[in-house]
Amino acid sequence: MTKLNCPFCYNTIRRRSELHFMCRGRPTGARPACQPELDQVRSNLTGFKEATLPTFEAVSENLMLPFTKAHCPKCGGETTTRACSHCHTRLPMEFGLDASPMVAMVGARGTGKTVYLTVLSNELQKPKIRSEFAATVRPIGEGQDGFGAQDQWVRESIHQVYEDRKLFSTTAQAVDGRKAPIVLEWRGRHNRRFVLRKFRTNYLSFYDTAGEDLTADDVTFKLHYLRAADYLILLLDPFQLPEVQRLLRLPPAALLHVREGKPPIDVLARVTEALKQGDHWNGRHITVPVAVAFAKMDAFNQHLPETHPLRARRRTLGGYDEKTGRIIHEEMKSLLHEWGGDEIDAHLSGHYRSYQYFAVSALGAEPDYENYLVNPRGVRPDRVEEPLLWLMHKGGLVPRAAS
Template identity: 35%
Template sequence: MATLVCPYCYDSFAEKRILFRCSGLIGPAGKKCPLTRDTVLFDRFGIQDALPTTFAGNGRHRNAVHELCGARTHHRVCPFCHSRLPVDFGKIDNRLIAMIGAKESGKTVYMTVLLHELMHGVGRRFDASMNGCDDHTLNQFTQRFEHGLYEQSALPATTKSAGAEQMQPLVYRVSLPRRGLLGERERHTITSFFDTAGEDLTSRASVDLNTRYLGSADGVILLLDPLQMRGARDRAGPDTPMPGTGAGFDSPFNVLTRVTDLLRETGGLGPGKKIKTPIAVAFSKMDALWDSFEPDSPLLQEASAARPALDLSDTEAVHEHVRALLEEWDGGQIDQLLRANYAAYSFFGLSALGAVPRNGKVAGDGIRPHRVEDPYLWLLNRFDVIANHRS
């Protein structure tokens, strides 16, 4: 039996197990259900809102009638965390993308800029719409992330560990037109982003406790800071802020090793078997190293935007160039580990801000993202959500 994965808590279940939440409206007989705090939702995410009760029904249906009050409801919820599920959940693609990285690799900045670009420039290129699936997603992105970075030019504070704060992912519905033999039709997919703290990847215990969602992910974006490798630090521009060292920090290779071990364990893979989950390994803050690249480096070129599709020639050129750079950065073992353990992986180099920040602020020219969408588009192509071509 096919199983679904909740885009909020990442637990899996059969469609028929989906619960319903009463609408809270007055039923035909004049009865109305009281509002109370949902203890399941509170324990999982700390949500204290007074809500109507949940009840079991046929989760394959889009609506159900609550026997206690007689009111019909369209609110379907996860049987494990009681989060309200997106419209058409179970009827359209549900792709969970785990976004992870070491401490100070710039995950929150990257996620904010990526989502901003997907809603604007990249969205126009693909004639795509990207909409938040719930009030938390809409409010958190606008108030917590986008407002500070784009309007105040301030870098966000360090993400708290999932063990210290009950975090909810940001869940979006992405709609893209697909042209086929029967004409054009909309292709929808639900994408879930979870911004983990770097501390959650610095020990096996914290990885197991705080990033179990990796085992349910359809794709992984692993963000690594090249400045955490000695060979790259030596090539950085003058006055470039360097990442910390010592307790709480770790090398990109060690982070990748822990993630790989977890994916192998959750997938029940034996020796010689490769992980099927595609992983996009993206190196952030490349603007600090631009002056060390040759003028014809693919990392300095803008991604092709001529067609609403992934340019495989460009993607492969970037991948090979980053792989060659890893040897210079004393990071060749990263590629060796990936080749030995993953069926599909690709390297990317990007800059979320377009320039080195100063004193916790975006550079004076503002945010000028460079190739931030590449890892996400590569995963969408792996999911057969967008097409590809060769230039």
């Protein structure tokens, strides 16, 4: 049975039948229908503070019938809507039928996490991915109630970066380690045989951690999502490496966070410590796969010839291209060495069972760092989907490309 975690509160749901039902507020004639109210449990666990309809435990009304609907004990109204039994957040109909991996994204302050996540959410929704994987990807519950807030956040962020061409101010700190994640629905064909349903739906829950959250030990340990994560994307900012600063001659505005923030090795060590407290630690290694992505790679374009594998080599479409992935990994590893980042590699190989380097550029061209503006040529993402494809391939959710 696939491991199930609520994509909103990260708590474990052992089986689908454990899910609550959510009242739809439908009048029955006998009693007045329930009205949306603040749900304190949901607010505590997810930070969601809007009024919602109540949820209730599922009790089978008729053992002979498939357990797909229930009557609200308070108002008697009928419902088929499911919700998390821990945090009471409404869940999509298909939730629990297939794997729904949690992707935690971590990185020091100013690494480019919010920009990357915004661009990734947009790129995954484009026709290119749709035709390559015969899959549709979209923010969860588009147009459905209850998910409005985060769907709106994704759309507004995409609009801000792609249309208004503006970047973000620092992401707010998680209150008690809790903040709404971005949940994307990946609906594709089953690649397993003997499955009756033709389509499978995976929910990818992304959590954008503000860099500051990882600089105080006590807060790091509270970040329980890190331990619930099935995959990790560790975003590293090459600008933070001293050799890179010498090489690139970046404007002071591009390095503001470097002076204020922690060096990548510190952040990495904190993540490792947090993971060691949970199930991902087998006594010798951290078992959760980590995609280590170097952000802002566009800044190196003038220093890497066009024939350099990092610029010239393209992945073969149709799945995860392992061969190209290994080449990029090796190239990044040797660059990391040149940049004086050996301790990062030593730390990763000493603690993690499965990690791979990626070179990504969310913006594809250098922004106006000082004024938080996208390059006038617009957003031209490069390789942003590769870390996720590698992780999904590891989880058996994406096939291998024939290369």
